[in-house]
Amino acid sequence: MSVTSITPKNQNLLWAISGGRCEYEGCNKILHTDILTKKRYNSAYIAHIVADKPDGPRGDIVRSKLLCDNISNLMLLCNEHHNLIDKVDVKGHPESRLLVMKQQHEERIKRITNIAPNMSSEIILYGANIGVNNSPLSYQSANEALLYDYYPASDYPIELGYKNASLTDDMDAYWITEEANLFTQFNLKIKPRLMQGSTDHYSVFAIAPQPLLIKFGVLLNDLNNVKVYQKHREPSTWKWQTASSDIEYILREPDDKTKVPVLVFSLSATVTYDRIQKTLGDNTSIWEITISGAPHNDFLKTEALLSDFRRTVRHAFDKIKSYHGYTGLHIFPAMPVSASVELGRVWMPKVDMPMTIYDANKEKNDFYKTITIK
Incomplete structure (x- = not known):
């Protein structure tokens, strides 16, 4: 006492x-x-x-x-x-x-x-089933990732996911339903803010099949005040790391640039060219973005590396278009979630080639066509 x-x-x-x-x-x-x-x-x-x-x-x-x-x-x-x-x-x-x-x-x-009063950020959670697995997103983990740069603008996140979905990503109906739901939810919960000239800052946390993440990025394209986060495996956190990285992005060009253009992302795993040819045939000009060293699923640790990715994609889009014109571009992605979202954000609807996006699925015996973005 x-x-x-x-x-x-x-x-x-x-x-x-x-x-x-x-x-x-x-x-x-x-x-x-x-x-x-x-x-x-x-x-x-x-x-x-x-x-x-x-x-x-x-x-x-x-x-x-x-x-x-x-x-x-x-x-x-x-x-x-x-x-x-x-x-x-x-x-x-x-x-x-x-x-x-x-x-x-x-x-x-x-x-x-110590966080400044003007450093509030709206948390956006977007999740969709990957195979039979639900999206493991939570407001608490997102909140922890914001600190100590921002603070949540609201006690609740903006959620865009389709909860308790029974469809899986090996079904054609899955892509139609999920794409439509994403479009509807975005127009309902975020677009009105933009129409009102809102200058809100948004922090994006997303886990979904890569074609849907790319589509999500396309919808976010006009949203300049956005920070996209990456789920790391080691350490298990959404918070961007500060350690420096010697990883560089590499753009590999095809010898023959006269065929159907394909852009492959071998970042979180290696995508061999025979898999593309199995899907599209031999009449392809395959461009590839990869990293120095072996691709792996936990390389994207820093925001600087994500910014480098955006620049690399922008350069690739411009260069591919200079050779192939405005014909459709086939996208075969194997990359982290944040890179998928940023790929969509980099793409410009009035300037860039239409994209047909493929997804790898064992039930479909490898890559198959999912979403087309025009």
């Missing part, structure tokens, strides 16, 4: 630097609002890391008196964790561990509140 009366100044300061949340690691519970009733009341406890009396939890004959009203020795806790550190498991909560909890929590609150 505390014997010290914490000064109002330090009480207020602790509430401010903790964000009014429990500072115990992994808790983060709001301490000024009831979770169920949403009524406002104070459910916080101000705990001493070093007890304010020598015989208290982590008490010290000299330091207890010195630190009894020192902000560096105080933690804001919920009832459960206050009881845990002072009664239930004192030995499991030494001073060193509690200091780390306090530091990490308060640094996180500081970083979050």
